[in-house]
Amino acid sequence: MNNYLLIDFGSTYTKLTAVDLNAEAILGTAKSYTTVETDIMTGYEAALVELKATLAAKGRPDLEFDRKLACSSAAGGLKMVAIGLVQELTAEAAKRAALGAGARVLQVFDHDLTRRDIEKIAALKPDMLLLAGGTDGGNQTCILHNAKRLAEAKLPVPIVVAGNKSAMDDIDDLFKEAELIYSMSDNVMPKLNVLNVDPAREEIREIFMQRITHAKGIHTATGMIDDILMPTPAAVLKAAELLSKGTDLEDGIGTLVMVDIGGATTDVYSICDGEPTQPGVTQKGLEEPFAKRTVEGDLGMRYSALSLKEAAGSKRIRAYLKDDLADVDAACRHRSLQPDMIPQSPEERHMDEAIAKAAVALSVERHAGCLESYYSPMGVVISQLGKDLGNAAAFIGTGGVLVASENPKAILQEGLYDQETPTSLRPKSPAFKLDQDYILSAMGLLSQDHPDTALRIMKRHIVTL
Amino acid sequence: MTNTVVLGVIGADCHAVGNKILDYAFSKAGFNVVNIGVLSSQEEFINAAEETGAKAMIISSLYGHGEIDCRGLREKCDEAGLDDMLLYVGGNLVVGKHDWEEVKEKFLAMGFNRVYPPGADPEQGIRDLRDDLKLPKPE
Numbered sequence A: 001m002n003n004y005l006l007i008d009f010g011s012t013y014t015k016l017t018a019v020d021l022n023a024e025a026i027l028g029t030a031k032s033y034t035t036v037e038t039d040i041m042t043g044y045e046a047a048l049v050e051l052k053a054t055l056a057a058k059g060r061p062d063l064e065f066d067r068k069l070a071c072s073s074a075a076g077g078l079k080m081v082a083i084g085l086v087q088e089l090t091a092e093a094a095k096r097a098a099l100g101a102g103a104r105v106l107q108v109f110d111h112d113l114t115r116r117d118i119e120k121i122a123a124l125k126p127d128m129l130l131l132a133g134g135t136d137g138g139n140q141t142c143i144l145h146n147a148k149r150l151a152e153a154k155l156p157v158p159i160v161v162a163g164n165k166s167a168m169d170d171i172d173d174l175f176k177e178a179e180l181i182y183s184m185s186d187n188v189m190p191k192l193n194v195l196n197v198d199p200a201r202e203e204i205r206e207i208f209m210q211r212i213t214h215a216k217g218i219h220t221a222t223g224m225i226d227d228i229l230m231p232t233p234a235a236v237l238k239a240a241e242l243l244s245k246g247t248d249l250e251d252g253i254g255t256l257v258m259v260d261i262g263g264a265t266t267d268v269y270s271i272c273d274g275e276p277t278q279p280g281v282t283q284k285g286l287e288e289p290f291a292k293r294t295v296e297g298d299l300g301m302r303y304s305a306l307s308l309k310e311a312a313g314s315k316r317i318r319a320y321l322k323d324d325l326a327d328v329d330a331a332c333r334h335r336s337l338q339p340d341m342i343p344q345s346p347e348e349r350h351m352d353e354a355i356a357k358a359a360v361a362l363s364v365e366r367h368a369g370c371l372e373s374y375y376s377p378m379g380v381v382i383s384q385l386g387k388d389l390g391n392a393a394a395f396i397g398t399g400g401v402l403v404a405s406e407n408p409k410a411i412l413q414e415g416l417y418d419q420e421t422p423t424s425l426r427p428k429s430p431a432f433k434l435d436q437d438y439i440l441s442a443m444g445l446l447s448q449d450h451p452d453t454a455l456r457i458m459k460r461h462i463v464t465l
Numbered sequence B: 001m002t003n004t005v006v007l008g009v010i011g012a013d014c015h016a017v018g019n020k021i022l023d024y025a026f027s028k029a030g031f032n033v034v035n036i037g038v039l040s041s042q043e044e045f046i047n048a049a050e051e052t053g054a055k056a057m058i059i060s061s062l063y064g065h066g067e068i069d070c071r072g073l074r075e076k077c078d079e080a081g082l083d084d085m086l087l088y089v090g091g092n093l094v095v096g097k098h099d100w101e102e103v104k105e106k107f108l109a110m111g112f113n114r115v116y117p118p119g120a121d122p123e124q125g126i127r128d129l130r131d132d133l134k135l136p137k138p139e
């Protein structure tokens, strides 16, 4: 017997995936609606009943699971505040570490925290703080000042400290004295422009497992689940990285870009070094993570439909619809008020597709790097900020609107490189793929124990469009 | 660290060779060199100095537009709280042949601590920096 149950506690749905390891096959999936009001474990049990029925119908009524692993973005996901010194440097590095750990970054603070900033942080009610500042051996005054402010405030929030090594002992003493919940990690930017997010990411995941999931009403003690390993976006990032790089035994599919269009946010992932692909271009700024995740909180199909309309403009959405008179405003308002709306008519489906096109276009443009030109006496000098996604081999889409659409490829194509804005370094000629069975987060979890199997299942289930 | 310096070529200037030599010379002399390379803006110099706690900026300008590129840097340092930052600049600061004393005065008036003529020896800069930082003379 070698069966896994993989669970994704989402903000709206709890999704279950049953995997038979020997056959390397997905035995069945099930999902149930979960609301903030109901106990999250009730939703899980309902989905489990559904899954058992599916399995019974397939002739496996008494299937036992050897391992039950979960990820979670329930109750708003892992909410974090990142703190650094310079906005473009350690504050940005801290933000990237939190995003890579699967967090929702509520706000980023730089330089010295004021009493007002502390009040703001308290009001944001984050699940965790990430405190950075200074390169190793560099500026200590800022991170020490901020640590003092946090020690005085005694917020009941775990803090991961990942700043200037030279300040670590003093901060350790301060926080111990103040009896804060904290852990010390390695600097997110040990040297100027050098990014080191993995240790902080791991520390965040550790605290998430030990403290946060419990507080959000998911309990493992009952024996229903073995482990809640990570926030859902971290599982998706892990799956994407595995699919791209492959394993020792099995090839991956190469560099990739992935868009996850959700109700509240659109997340973009890129797995590539992103170095300049054009000759004569110099890379500038903070080093980019090989596996990068960005989150667009204003771009979503439901909760964030109105802010998406603000960002994209009605005209653009009408152009996607090829309808100059469509009432985009009413459509977005309706969706934001009814987050569980499922399109019934062809018109509603077309509107969803147009909104999704705007989400892809804007989110990929924000994720991708850009070129800046300086004019020198002898011509133009070009530098690159962020990642060049031009050579990405694959462009993967995930999310309900893509699966429901008759032409998901047309939606994803809005994320392509465009002659009219050549400075935006988006993918040029990737193979388009779709996560039609919503297996990415499950495979991220499975990859923890069985990467080869998870990779082969993904290669079969993530179909080329 | 008390001897961290930010090194770079300012503005839209992509002359890279002198920068490599300066990096080598200052590192060998025991300084902790944070090299931000060519095409560096004033903001990048300042951000780098803030995070690394640098005591000095060693700035090159080779292509003749040093004056425009360097103007306002001292004021920005003041804004950023980099109060005692030492600003050194060298290279081919202006286009063509100019009276050197005039050029030097201009840059001193802009708030630079030390200004070097074309082809200046990096060792001169190193000696001056040791003096300005009151570092002990090497044996």
Ligand code: B12
Residues within 6 Å of the ligand: A376, A377, A378, A381, B012, B013, B014, B015, B016, B017, B018, B019, B021, B022, B058, B059, B060, B061, B062, B063, B064, B065, B088, B089, B090, B091, B092, B093, B094, B095, B096, B116, B118, B119, B120, B121, B122, B124, B125, B126
């Ligand atoms: C190679 C070169 C190029 C190459 C650069 C390749 C590269 N990526 O590095 C290319 C062809 C790209 C180039 C382009 C241009 N160049 Co050019 N280039 C040169 C050249 C021939 C050599 C530069 C060099 O590497 N020198 C060797 C290094 C070791 O010396 P250095 O850079 O001067 O640095 C030393 C010292 O100055 C000193 N130093 C420098 N900074 C500092 C700072 C401090 C604090 C201290 C103490 C010391 C110090 O220490 C350094 C190490 O020893 C010079 C002419 C020359 N012979 O110097 C022209 C020259 C610098 N270029 C010049 C010009 C005008 C240009 C262009 C604008 C157009 C053109 N004519 O080609 C473009 C500008 C492009 C841009 N946006 O930057 C002019 C500048 C004129 C001026 N300032 O009055 C020069 C002087 C040629 C000339 N006589 O006209 N160039």
